[in-house]
Amino acid sequence: MKDLIVKDNALINASYNLDLVEQRLILLSIIEARESGKGINANDPLTIHAESYINHFNVHRNTAYQALKDACKDLFARQFSYQEQRGKGIANITSRWVSQIAYIDNTASVELIFAPAIIPLITRLEEQFTSYELQQIRGLSTAYAIRLYELLIAWRSTGKTPIIETQELRRKLGVLDGEYKMIADFKKRVFEPSIKQINEHTDITVKSEQHKTGRSITGFSFRFKQKAQPKLEQKINPKRDPNTPDFFMEMTDAQRNLFAHKLSELPEVGSEYAEIGESAEDFTKRLADMLLEPKKFRMFYPLLEQLGFSSKKNESTVKLVDQVKTYTIEDHKFIAFNPRGSVHLSSCAFNIARDKRYKHLKKDSEKMADFESRLKTMLLDEKQQSQFFEILRGETSRFKPN
Secondary structure, eight states: OOOEEEEEHHHHTOBOOOOHHHHHHHHHHHHHHHHHSOOOOSSSOEEEEHHHHHHHHOOOHHHHHHHHHHHHHHHHHOEEEEEEEETTEEEEEEEESEEEEEEEGGGTEEEEEEOTTTHHHHHOOSSSEEEEEGGGTTTOOSHHHHHHHHHHHTTTTTTBOOOEEHHHHHHHHTOOTTSOOSHHHHIIIIIHHHHHHHHHHSSEEEEEEEEEETTEEEEEEEEEEEOOOOOGGGGSOTTSOTTOGGGTSOOOHHHHHHHHHHHHTOHHHHHHHOOTTOOHHHHHHHHHHHTTSHHHHHHHHHHHHHTTOOOOGGGOOOEEETTEEEEEETTEEEEEEOTTTOHHHHHHHHHHHTOGGGGGGSOTTOOHHHHHHHHHHHHTSHHHHGGGHHHHHHHHTTOOOO
16 A cells, blocks of 8 residues: 555645654654554654654665654644634634654654644545655655645646745745745745756646746746656556456446545546546546446556455455445455445444544544544545444444345
8 A cells, every 4th residue: 555645735735844854754654643543643652663764765774763863853842833714714823743752762763742733634534635645755855845745736636826925935835034035046945946856756747937026026826737657558467368257347336436436546547537627526436437348447457456356256255235345455354335325334433423432533623423424434445444443343243234
């Protein structure tokens, strides 16, 4: 499974100044929370090992732990700010990034606990959010380039940004008030190197335009597009007979919906097939329809196999249970609920919302109905569903096969 970063757009748009290692520490923490199944809360520490930092960013082994250790100390003193709608007004909020840190020399690891204010910004997925793979920023060597990439892909659906005033762009990139005051210095030291790195090392190609008031540059806008990916047809295993009927007729409606959702999250699929301005939901529905076509099913099949689909009946551990299907993924049972009106999906979300073991997932001001809706989204995701296995085992045992 690729390392996915999810950040709320309020956090993407926040004004803060982190250096490169601090940025990377935050990103590794998000991945650790998702992959461990712990999630992010205000009580449990997330552990980042120097080995993970080395593997993800190809840094020197002799300096990795000390860099993480220093970044952890500095992060404890950092603040960030963002805006949030409050009734008829907008609240300007300032918070720390973390409430507690620790470092363990014997294991070359650091621990951190995110501050309460940042938790809902990173974990909530029901509103606007930006997701990307860690590999897309692996080659970016400055914090400015990482911030600019994050800002740009928040507009991925349109491929262009509005005009961003120069001072606002400086704040969003983390440029301090006393740094690069001359526009020529800003462009030479921050702006142009960031554009160059993004074009060379990420999945998008960016072009910028500067806007003037009189003779002064007062803002910038951006247009970008996904880089071309290798055609998916080239990945098909030549040993398989593409004309075999069961090569494309084994998927049920529930499987199509589930794997269409998974396909929609792959960069190579999005760059090749997503249409500009198309919502994630519409793209997923269109992919599900494409999987009904034998030719397109064969085209996607190598990726479907990577995502856990098997067309052979004797390889499938699927058990149909009144719109609910379970199958083995990485030594645990994943329940593939039908996302369209499943009674059992609603029932599980209802019970989880009222279980004390998961009360930490509910936001303070969140209505119960909104919490249940968010839980449904989490239950449809492999990694997020894993944290609910204990209660799900009891829930699904009550379902009777058709």
